[in-house]
Amino acid sequence: MDILIKGVRLPEGQVRDIFIEDGRIDEISAACTRKADRTVDGAGKVALPAFINGHTHAAMTLMRGYADDLPLKQWLEEKIWALEAKLTGEDIYWGTKLACLEMIRNGITVFNDMYWFWEDSARAVCDMGVRGFLSAVFIDMFDPKKAGEQIESNIELFRMAEKYRPNVVFSLGPHALYSVSKESLRWIAEFSRKHNLLVHMHLSESGDETLFCREKYGRSPVEFLEEQGLLSERFTGAHGCWLSADDAAILARTKASLINNPVSNLKLCVGRIFPYGLVHEHAIPYCFGTDGCSSNNHLDMMETIKLASLLAKFSTNDPTFLPARETFERATTEAGRIFALGTWEIEVGSSADIILIDLDRPEFVPNFDTYSDxxxxxxxxxxxxxxxxxxVVMEGRHVDGEEQIMERARRAARDLAAR
Amino acid sequence: MDILIKGVRLPEGQVRDIFIEDGRIDEISAACTRKADRTVDGAGKVALPAFINGHTHAAMTLMRGYADDLPLKQWLEEKIWALEAKLTGEDIYWGTKLACLEMIRNGITVFNDMYWFWEDSARAVCDMGVRGFLSAVFIDMFDPKKAGEQIESNIELFRMAEKYRPNVVFSLGPHALYSVSKESLRWIAEFSRKHNLLVHMHLSESGDETLFCREKYGRSPVEFLEEQGLLSERFTGAHGCWLSADDAAILARTKASLINNPVSNLKLCVGRIFPYGLVHEHAIPYCFGTDGCSSNNHLDMMETIKLASLLAKFSTNDPTFLPARETFERATTEAGRIFALGTWEIEVGSSADIILIDLDRPEFVPNFDTYSDxxxxxxxxxxxxxxxxxxVVMEGRHVDGEEQIMERARRAARDLAAR
Incomplete structure (x- = not known):
């Protein structure tokens, strides 16, 4: 199905027609005369590449607001784990659909997820027409039997993941180094290399994690993961707040990427701000994530990038740090590079993952600089x-099926809490 | 004009009718049978007290996005001051209207402002039907002649401010202790006491301000202001990031209030986070502000309170700190106390400053806790x-005259930048 976006503004100010064919931008011109199956009116709007959400636990939308403002241990053990133990595949399906709906409404078309019930998430992503790098939560708690089961299950998921393409890409999701054994991490490293799979892992999120690694392995988390062969351009580490300068040098050398989740880091009190200065100094690729809805509680990438830019300025004590345009480009073009999605810009040949932003709003007046706004x-x-x-997955802020998704997700969440 | 809000939810879950008479909530009941001039359908919505924006420079909406990501000195001297020198009363009128429009759309009905061209701001506030505590920017730069002019001008504004009541309340706005002489501060303290006027001042915002005060007066800003007799329950100090424990004790003793502006503080790199722990320990009253559009750049109190709560948790290393309900109440009920607006809750006798929030949105699913959401x-x-x-100043997200305001403000801003 071809799409023609008529008369839309590009951020630099020119008004253009954009012709989309076979899922790609095929033409950008002042007046496109080709016939499309569908025409989208771009008047008064600006076209931009869609956002990529680098770290999520999508179906946790069901737990939004269920347990906030609690000490971490109580929150996790008494509330979140208690609910998670009762989750069904059907819950996950509706929770993931709700997350996709929310992300679409916030201009996100791709997300990097780690959660339970992989196939139900995959179905939800396909049904919503967005894209997910989906990993199951690989946790073995240093138990060889569990490790074996996890490996088997991941091989099986990998084999049948083909049928969910192109919307879903199977990834490997070792939860964290305090919940996955060294042997499993080595298997993941090898399986990732062999099949060119993305690895999605929590990394250097908290002081406790760093301490755990130091005590168990006598190394920093990054040093330890490098030794297991896990760090490469296929590795995306979520958080990275506790990185040292040595860690940063290793990440740079191995071409691993980071995902900065500023809202979650503050809300869960991980104790440190993402080391923007250090990460820039070493030119480590990074983009942004919302994290799951239990620690954010909103899947809004624009809220996230504003906070990232503010924290970067504050923590480096430099108001010129992470300026608007660079911040926007990290959440789009740079994220596209990290997830190997090709050129992620409004350019001929790019994937047609495009958002149109309506400029006719008070907060876009006077609109001196679209990136800043x-x-x-x-x-x-x-x-x-x-x-x-x-x-087209949303037009005029309407997403097909949104009422049903909200209703079913609401019911699933209430049933879950009462179960 | 009486208003009946039919079948609206209160945050605790009950569905009620709210009858408004003479600007106050007159009845809250399960089924109100009184006839009103206007009925508002509350179905699917929750009623809450409106937000109060504790620190603004409203007409700076005109400079939104004009100069971001610059070093502070360059930003202020080359960009902001250069534009401000060219402002006209007409610019201020449309810029303030744009700010009011934006604040209405974000559920704010009262704001505490400090800016140039007092009467043009006052006209805008009245025309928009909201409420402003408006102060002129009192700056004398230690020049006795300027001080005399400022005093005269403030007396004159005070005299004619009556005619803008009840929408506008005249306040005193000494800019900061590095721009206002000791003699002027003493006059302001005395004039505030005599006429029961609110004082709105930047306080302990930056390390430079603290250093300046130490060098010039041998005291901290709070110690110095106390000696000038300026601190009382009429004093609202914006920022307070650099307060010491001694300062906090003085503020508590004198019953002065603080306004926390988290977005602005991060964006301008003031170097410290608002000392939430210290301020709570001393039970200093505080609420929240957006600051002006050159350092935020959005007048959204919900964005501001989320960030405040996150920073409070992060900076105290306590995820239970500034929980959702308390955060909300500081932005409404507590702010109502600070600005002496009476009970600021959905209660009989309260001022009818009410917002209705539409719950039928993905981000309110499952809605376990309305305050958290x-x-x-x-x-x-x-x-x-x-x-x-x-x-009613907005219904169904429509504000009368919004198209004209955006158009005129857009034009004023472009003219200003080109002037």
Whole structure:
């Protein structure tokens, strides 16, 4: 299905027509005369590449607001784990759909997820028409029997994941080094290399994690993961707040990437701000994530990038640090590079993952600088239209099936809490 | 004009009718049978007290996005001051209207402002039907001649401010202790006492300010202001990031209040996070502000309170700190106390400053806890209806005259930058 976006503004100001064919941008011109199956009116809107959400636990939307403002241990052990133990595949399906709905409404077409019930998440992603790098939660708690089961299950998921392409890409999701054995990490490293799979792992999130690694392995988390052969351009480490300068040098050398989750880091009190200065100094690739809805509680990438830019300025004591345009590009173009999605820009040949932003709002007045307005003055509600791989998934803020998704997710969450 | 809000939810879950008469909540009942001039449908919405924005420079909306990501000195001297020198009363009128429009859309009915061209701001506030504590920017740069002019001008404004009541309350706005002489501060303290006027001042915002005060007066800013007799329950100090424990004790003793502006503090790199722990320990009253649009750049109190709660948790290393309900209440009920607006709750006798929030959105699913959802998952776009002093200023997200305001403000800003 071809799409023609008529008369849309590019951020630099020119008004253009964009022709989309086979899921890619095929033409950008002042006046496109080709016939499309569908025409989208771009008047008064600006076209931008869609956001990529680098770290999520999508179905945790079901637990939004269930247990906030609690000490970490109580929150996790008494509340979150207690609920998670009762989750069903059907819960996951509706929770993931709710997350996808929320992400579409916030201009996100791709997300990097780690959660339970892989196939139910995969079905939800396909049904919503977005894209997910989905990993199961690989946890063995240093138990060889569990490790064996996890490996088997991951091989099986990998084999049948083909059928969910292109919306879903199977990834490996070792939870964290305090919940996955060294042997399993080595298997993951090898399996990732052999099949060119992305690895998605929590990394250097908290002081406790660093301490655990030091005590068990006599190394920092990054040093330890390098020794297991896990660090490469296929590795995305979520958080990275506790990285040292030596760690940063290793990440740079191994070409691993980081995902910065500023809202979650503050809300869960991980104790340190993402080391923006250090990460820039070593030119480590990084983009942004919302994390799951139990620690954010909103899947809004514009809220996340504003906070990232503010924290970067504050923590480096430099108001010029992480300026608007760079912040926006990290959440889009740079994220596209990290997830090997090709050129992620409004350019001929790029994947047609495009958002149209409605500029007719008070917060876009006077609109001296569109990047500044998007990063510092806007939130997800300014997104009017979302196109994912050449398919319109939202237009005029309407997403097909949204009422049913909210109703079913609401019911699933209430049943879960009462179960 | 009487208003009846039919079948609206209160945050605790009950569905009620709210009858508004003479600008106050007159009845809250399960089924109100009185006839009103106007009926507002509350179905699917929750009623809450409106937000109060504790620190603004409203007309700086005109400079939104004009100069971001610059070093502080360059930003202020080359960009902001250069534009401000060219401002006209007409610019201020439209810039303030744009700010009011944006604040209404974000559920704010009262704001505490400090800016140039007092009367033009006052006209804008009245025309928009909201409420402003407006102060002129009192700056004398230690020049006795300027001080005399400022005093004269403030007396004159005070005299004619009556005619802008009840929407506008005249306040005194000594800019900061590095821009106002000791003699002027003493006059302000005395004039505030005599006429029961609010004092609105930047306080302990930056390390430079603290250093300046130490060098010039041998005291901390708070110690110095106490000696000038300026600290009382009429004093609202914006920022307070650099307060010491001794300062906190003085503020508590004198019953002065603070306004926390988390977005601005991070964006401008003031070097420290608001000392939430210290301020709570001394039970200093405080609420929240957005600051002006050059250092935020969005007048969204929901965005601001989420960040405040996150920073409070992070900086105290305590995830239970500034929980959702307390955060919300500081932005409403506590702010109402600080600005002497009476009981600021959904209660009989309270001022009818009410917002209705539309719950039918993905980010309010599953809605386990309305306060948590509002503070951690929402932004200003969830506000559907706004009532200020018993008058509907927005319904179904429509504000009368919004197109004209955007158009005129857009033009004023472009003219200003080109002037």
């Amino acid at each position: 998007i990063v510092y003055a806007a939130n997800g509600y300014v997104v009017d239209t979302v196109i994912c791989m050449g398919r | 509002i503070v951690y998952a929402a932004n200003g776009y969830v506000v559907d209806t706004v009532i200020c002093m018993g008058r």
